[in-house]
Amino acid sequence: xxxxxxxxxxxxxxxxxxxxxxxxxxxxxxxxxxxxxxxxxxxxxxxxxxxxxxxxxxxxxxxxxxxxxxxxxxxxxxxxxxxxxxxxxxxxxxxxxxxxxxxxxxxxxxxxxxxxxxxxxxxxxxxxxxxxxxxxxxxxxxxxxxxxxxxxxxxxxxxxxxxxxxxxxxxxxxxxx
Numbered sequence: 001x002x003x004x005x006x007x008x009x010x011x012x013x014x015x016x017x018x019x020x021x022x023x024x025x026x027x028x029x030x031x032x033x034x035x036x037x038x039x040x041x042x043x044x045x046x047x048x049x050x051x052x053x054x055x056x057x058x059x060x061x062x063x064x065x066x067x068x069x070x071x072x073x074x075x076x077x078x079x080x081x082x083x084x085x086x087x088x089x090x091x092x093x094x095x096x097x098x099x100x101x102x103x104x105x106x107x108x109x110x111x112x113x114x115x116x117x118x119x120x121x122x123x124x125x126x127x128x129x130x131x132x133x134x135x136x137x138x139x140x141x142x143x144x145x146x147x148x149x150x151x152x153x154x155x156x157x158x159x160x161x162x163x164x165x166x167x168x169x170x171x172x173x174x175x176x177x
Contacts, residue, residue: 014052017042022063030103057111064117083132083175088168091157098158150174
C-alpha cells in the first residue's frame with residue numbers, strides 16, 4: 001500500500017511554495033527559477049505549482065506581496081526612529097531583495113499583472129512618503145516633488161551601491177534632517 005504524505009492545509013502548502021520561490025528568486029533570479037526547479041525546492045510535483053498559481057508571474061507576485069507585508073510590518077515598528085533612519089532602512093531592505101526589484105522592472109512590459117503590482121507598490125510607497133513629508137511640515141506645494149525625488153534617489157541607490165555613511169547622508173538630505 002502506498003504511503004501518503006501528511007494532510008496539509010492549502011494555505012500552508014502555498015506559503016511553502018512562496019518561501020521556496022522567494023529563496024530562489026532572490027538568490028538566483030527569475031530566469032534561473034523554472035517551475036520545475038521551484039517545485040523541487042518546495043518538495044512538490046511541478047503540476048502542484050499550477051494548483052496554486054496560474055503562472056510564474058503569479059508566483060512572483062505572491063513573493064512580492066509576502067515581502068511587502070513583512071516589510072511594512074517591520075517599518076511600522078520603526079516609528080520612534082528618525083525619518084532618516086526609516087528611509088535608510090527602506091533603501092537597505094530593497095537592496096537585500098535587489099533581484100526582485102530588478103525582475104519587477106524587467107517584467108513590467110511583458111506582464112500586465114507585474115505592471116499592475118508595480119503601480120500599486122508605487123501608490124503605497126509614495127503614499128507613505130507623502131505622509132512622512134506632511135508630518136515633517138513640508139509645504140504642501142513641495143511634497144509631490146520631494147516624493148518623486150526620494151523615489152528616484154532610492155532607486156538610484158539600488159543601482160549604484162554606496163557606503164552606508166553616504167547612503168545615510170543622502171537619506172538625511174532627502175528628508176531634511
